[in-house]
Amino acid sequence: MSSFNPERQENKIEGKIVVALERISEAFRVLLWNESKSNALSPIQVQILIFLLFHSGEKCKVSYLAAEFNMTKATISDSVKVLFLKKLIKKTGDELDTRSFTISLTAEGKKIAEQASFFTASIEKPIGRLSDEQKKAMLDGLLKLIYELNRAGVINIQRMCFTCANYQFDKGTHYCKLLQTTLAGGRLRIDCPEHEFIS
Ligand code: SF4
Structure with a gap:
């Protein structure tokens, strides 16, 4: 029975969670769309600018961007061309070879990316009102869910602890070999700059 069937939701908490996540993804979609409209850009163009910023x-x-956003290279190239024409990004390296040029923000692109990166503020605000225990349980559940979706091939690149060569789980404790620290109490990372793929 589908998660969207209210009957299933009554009997299975998984169904309610799936529908709740769908509502949250709708909130992301609406907020990102509003941010895009105010900058005369498409949602993916805004996502690219924010990604380049951080x-x-x-x-x-x-x-890399194509894998990150689960899109084709052609779709990302089209967005990159528009951002380039709008002077929001610059390219360094071989412009004829899409595999080798690196993209970075211009001063104007940085300004827009910085402001746009707050498009999720109205989602973060109510999360801030949860108890510390609720936040930790939510993060723990979401990380496991993202990890499983990645393993199942639904979503691509993940720079989280569970997919990192430096991650260890021993006797109930999460540990980072690189940072030489335990990762308890909400310290597991979702987008780690030091992430290393397991070879
Ligand atoms: S390097 Fe980053 S992603 Fe890897 S285990 Fe350490 S904190 Fe987690």
Whole structure:
């Protein structure tokens, strides 16, 4: 029975959680759309600008962005072309070879990315009102869900502890070998700059 069937939701908490996540994804969609409209950009163009603002150069390439956003390289290239024409990004390296050029923000692109990066503020606000225990339980559940979706091939690149070569789980404790620290109490990372893929 489908999660969207209210009968299933009555009998299975999983169904309610799926529908709740669908509502949250709708909130993201609406907020991102509003932010895009106010900058005369498309949602993916705004997502690219925000990604460039917070990630290092080796990740700021068309192929990486395509994997990050689960889109084709052609779709990302189209968005990159528009952002380039609007002078919001610049390219360094071989402009003829999409695999080798690196994209970075211009001063104007940085300004828009900084402001747009707050588009989720109205989602973060109510999360802030949850108890610490609720927040930790929510983070724990979401990380496990994202990990399973990644393993199942539904979503691509994840820079989280569970997919990192430096992650260890021993006797009920999460541990980072690189940072030499335990990752308890909400310290597991979802988008870690030091993440290393397991070879
Ligand atoms: S390097 Fe980052 S992603 Fe990897 S285990 Fe440490 S904190 Fe987690």
